[in-house]
Amino acid sequence: xxxxxxxxxxxxxxxxxxxxxxxxxxxxxxxxxxxxxxxxxxxxxxxxxxxxxxxxxxxxxxxxxxxxxxxxxxxxxxxxxxxxxxxxxxxxxxxxxxxxxxx
Amino acid sequence: xxxxxxxxxxxxxxxxxxxxxxxxxxxxxxxxxxxxxxxxxxxxxxxxxxxxxxxxxxxxxxxxxxxxxxxxxxxxxxxxxxxxxxxxxxxxxxxxxxxxxxxxxxxxxxxxxxxxxxxxxxxxxxxxxxxxxxxxxxxxxxxxxxxxxxxxxxxxxxxxxxxxxxxx
Numbered sequence: 001x002x003x004x005x006x007x008x009x010x011x012x013x014x015x016x017x018x019x020x021x022x023x024x025x026x027x028x029x030x031x032x033x034x035x036x037x038x039x040x041x042x043x044x045x046x047x048x049x050x051x052x053x054x055x056x057x058x059x060x061x062x063x064x065x066x067x068x069x070x071x072x073x074x075x076x077x078x079x080x081x082x083x084x085x086x087x088x089x090x091x092x093x094x095x096x097x098x099x100x101x102x103x
Numbered sequence: 104x105x106x107x108x109x110x111x112x113x114x115x116x117x118x119x120x121x122x123x124x125x126x127x128x129x130x131x132x133x134x135x136x137x138x139x140x141x142x143x144x145x146x147x148x149x150x151x152x153x154x155x156x157x158x159x160x161x162x163x164x165x166x167x168x169x170x171x172x173x174x175x176x177x178x179x180x181x182x183x184x185x186x187x188x189x190x191x192x193x194x195x196x197x198x199x200x201x202x203x204x205x206x207x208x209x210x211x212x213x214x215x216x217x218x219x220x221x222x223x224x225x226x227x228x229x230x231x232x233x234x235x236x237x238x239x240x241x242x243x244x245x246x247x248x249x250x251x252x253x254x255x256x257x258x259x260x261x262x263x264x265x266x267x268x269x270x271x
Contacts, residue, residue: 064223075219075222083142
């Protein structure tokens with residue numbers, strides 16, 4: 001556990017940099033975490049992030065496939081939006097826990 | 104990940120799938136998909152009966168063997184008698200169950216799973232020796248198979264620092 005400051009807000013994060021409390025998240029925080037991952041967020045990114053957050057709030061285990069079938073983007077698109085580790089990176093930027101699924 | 108740095112990360116995996124039963128093929132596909140999900144470069148090499156997984160007519164119709172598998176259990180957990188496995192329809196029933204259990208975990212059919220791997224940047228190859236031996240034609244293979252290659256070429260593709268070869 002550590003505290004980090006993103007966009008002027010102190011948030012608690014895990015050792016791997018995932019927010020421990022999804023409710024602390026806002027778009028400015030997302031933008032700064034994304035920069036750490038080398039990603040500049042576009043409206044499309046935010047659509048994915050909102051989807052992930054909504055699914056997480058419902059208690060759904062997220063998979064690449066479920067995001068690919070969300071209607072927002074397909075699997076290929078997800079890899080383009082969040083290269084080299086799409087589910088982990090998008091989850092981290094969305095302020096939700098590290099994904100636990102193997103698919 | 105930016106915060107946790109692993110000293111010698113796996114950068115590339117070359118996965119060999121040599122068997123054609125549901126569990127053997129999926130073991131390779133889960134490893135491959137897991138790799139691309141982590142941003143690890145991935146080459147999949149299908150040989151011998153594993154070629155069924157990239158043969159259009161067969162890939163979504165794989166079976167689990169019901170004889171000679173001592174780890175096989177009945178739904179309640181009791182041992183699965185090998186003699187039961189020889190009865191007509193049992194293999195189909197068990198295979199159907201395997202697939203439905205995997206579908207419940209959001210694991211897609213073989214062709215879709217392969218597509219996810221390719222969409223993530225993975226590459227799929229067929230072994231030339233087995234391809235010739237089974238008298239297959241290029242059009243028999245799944246459309247996104249990148250090439251039919253020799254073992255030598257496979258090792259070339261697998262080369263590199265932080266690269267691992269996995270035989271499933």
